[in-house]
Amino acid sequence: MPSIKDYRLRIKSLPNTSKITSAMKMVSAARLRRAQDAYSRTRPYYEKMQELMEQVTASFQDLDHPLMKAREVKKTRYYVLASDRGLCGSFNNNLLKAFVRALEGNNSFEAVGLGRRAKDFIIRGKYAVPKNTDALSNVATFASATEIAQTAIQDFISGEVDQVFLVYNRYNSVLSQTPVTVQLLPFPRPTKGAKDEKGKAKSGSAASATGNSHAGSAAGNASGPKLDYIVEPNPAEVFNALLPQLVTIQFFRSLLENAVGEHTARMTAMDAATKNTKELIGSLTLKMNRARQAAITKELIEIVSGAEALKG
DSSP states (O other), X not given: XXXXXXXXXXXXXXXXXXXXXXXXXXXXXXXXXXHHHHHHHHHHHHHHHHHHHHHHHHHOTTOOOGGGOOOOOSOEEEEEEOOSSOOSTTHHHHHHHHHHHHTTTOOSEEEEEESHHHHHHHHHTTOOOOTTOTTOOOOOSHHHHHHHHHHHHHHHHTTSOSEEEEEEXXXXXXXXXXXXXXXXXXXXXOOXXXXXXXXXXXXXXXXXXXXSSOOOOOOOSOOSOOOOOOOSSOHHHHHXXXXXXXXXXXXXXXXXXXXXXXXXXXXXXXXXHHHHHHHHHHHHHHHHHHHHHHHHXXXXXXXXXXXXXXXX
């Protein structure tokens, strides 16, 4: 049984822990607001890009692009987007479990970890890692997203990989982040009206996702009214310029959304840790008081017993 001194030492150290977790919560809250603002600012651009792709595809259905050509799958690449640091609850664990589930039945694949937690997991699991991807980062900037997208696009066009998936945490609310597996390449042909009420694409669109299995399979021909466009210099060049940009913006939005989920998870975890620390202080204080009362009672009994012995 711990002594009164042991209880006092533990109780003395816990307020410092509470201050640290409370400070980390406030830091995560500040970073969360910035990440949410950045994520919200990308929405109009992303939606307009999707709208343009839908209209161009509907009006010029004979257009084709190497990024949309499905072929026999010999090798699949997964980009696993996790955090660099821990102390964010089950944020990384749930993501890595979703990644492992996505590998079921796939015997030919390679994985790229974006974030130290994902890189360490891939190394420990001895998964194949493609060359020249060590410098890729999970930093949520358009430059990093462009670098990742260009690497994926070049390797897909060259035939080095036949499918590209992105595994990341989709932000639902402050208390909920859902691991999803999104197919990016081959890029599904956009379908008219494939967005939900939150502006995210539903199944069958380029950004379709699922928490348990692969998603984003190629959709059929784009539906909706055909518009009589006059395109300069020509529809093919416009289409060829839009498609890589849309792949890049999807990477960028995934990086931003994952950052929002990370800060949310860390803020929630640190809030729970702060509350648990305060509860632990109360519990230890109660145990210390009981131990001290027991020691006092024991001393009184010994004194009374000694006095009685002297009388006898």
